[in-house]
Amino acid sequence: MEKLQANLEVFGTTLLDLAHQDSNLLVVTSDSRGSGKLSPFGKAVPGQIVEVGIAEQNLVGVAAGLAAAGKTVFAVSPACFLTARSLEQIKNDVCYSDQPVKVVGISAGVSYGALGSTHHSLHDFAALRAIHNITIVAPADNFETREAVLLAAKTSVPIYLRFGKKAMPHLPRLSPTFELGKASLIRQGTHLTFLASGETVAPALAAAEILAKEGVECRVVSVHTIKPLDEVAVLSAATETGAVITVEEHSVNGGMGEACASLLLQKGVRVPFKIVGFPDEYTVTGSQNEIFKHYGIDGHGLAEAARNLAK
């Protein structure tokens, strides 16, 4: 049986594959090569890793300069710091200046669990969604992670990649291809759709399997690209299955769920709709799994949300 890997580990190995093929590719880290699973990268291609120390603003600014000079640059730091402390650098040095930096938020969401809210990134989708000229991607599993990294390396526009550090199961997928901006169908269904992103796709699938035993067939879609949103996938989910639950490892404010709600409302599509994410509070203490369960982001919690929506 294939060993389950964290998306973060796949990020590191994929990047190393790319670095072997392209000496122009650089990784910039803020004392984060260990947590970013980039220590093997640093050992294998030491000339292609740039360390700036614990200085996230500097990380993004330096990355923008390297990109301006023609380098393919992945700027890697914990998502909690990267998208808060260096938000102005992402906005101005990368997005506004159109420097094609690949901004990589590691250990995202509540991956750091009990380390607390300083180390959680439940704001990053919201903050970045409001900034022009950046693609926002939260891969669901190892496959999506590898594909996203490969595409990010090729893209000439700013992109944000968000990875957790939990070992992820391989998800079934009904379409073998991966495209930025095009959601991936994980499970077909007719009664309700779970539109999930990142590490919440797996619990959404678990919920669908629980509900299937009750005769409720749920569609599960990996909305890996938060921006630009796959409008066709969201609209068809609502019109074809008649009910939508969005799931994300993010605040319920300003994330993928609100993006979907805004789209549906503005298109005049009214269906039972629920955003599952983190409420407007500092999270309960616990591991990522415990925190997920506390807020109903697990198979049973999401199944219950679906039952409640159907009432």
Added chain:
Amino acid sequence: MTMLTENELKRKSVEYRRTILEIIKACGSGHTGGDLSCIDILNVLYNRILRVSPQTFQDPDRDYYVQSKGHCAEALFTVLADRGFFPKDELKTLNKYGSHFIGHPTRKVNGVEQNTGALGHGLAFAVGVALAAKQDRKDYRVFTLLGDGELAEGSNWEAGMTAAHYRLDNLVAIVDRNGLQITGSTEDVVQLEPLGEKFEAFGFAVRRCDGNDIGDLVRTFESVPFTPGKPSLVLAKTRKGKGISFMDNVAKWHHGVPNDEEFSRAMSELEEAQAALA
């Protein structure tokens, strides 16, 4: 590039000051005081030092100039226009509806390397560009102009550490040390001194010069790198509002716009300055 004499460069500075005041007066806004303090630095860089021109601006081996003190965009736009990056007439659109010539540098203007305006961003970006040159074994240089007030931004010091760590002697940071920021004296707002010693402690090779003296600027910039293996820091002592008697060293001209009478007086003073250089 035609090598201008020191006197010709001085005449350029007067001409640039006239253009800066004209475009600020025309649109009713701009950072007059800082433009006038840094214009001699820009003059020497673009007319004597930088290996860049409209023809080579896309050349990956060009020298880079990054204006971290982005609010003095009028000075940069003025010099770029004179160097032929775009027709000088376009300056008349400064801050006008739909113009690319906004109050801070933008890459939509030919010749601008990076969008700036939020302070404390230029040095880190310049470090990245300089680091790429080192990695690629190229000999281009990167110059960046910092305001003194913006040095309170901690990001400058993060970038400074990185510049020294990677021994970026192809990087030249210039501080426009006019001593004034919008609230008043930099030393009253938050003490910067001993500024040169701070940069030295961070690993820069520091040289002080008169940032409004063309000859001193030429000699200083022609000496970079000051120490092999170290980034260079030019502490350019300047005067805010330099060149116009009633603006000279007066904080309120940070973003003051001259009224008709003041504009007329300023133009007269510049005419006299130009005549004295004839």
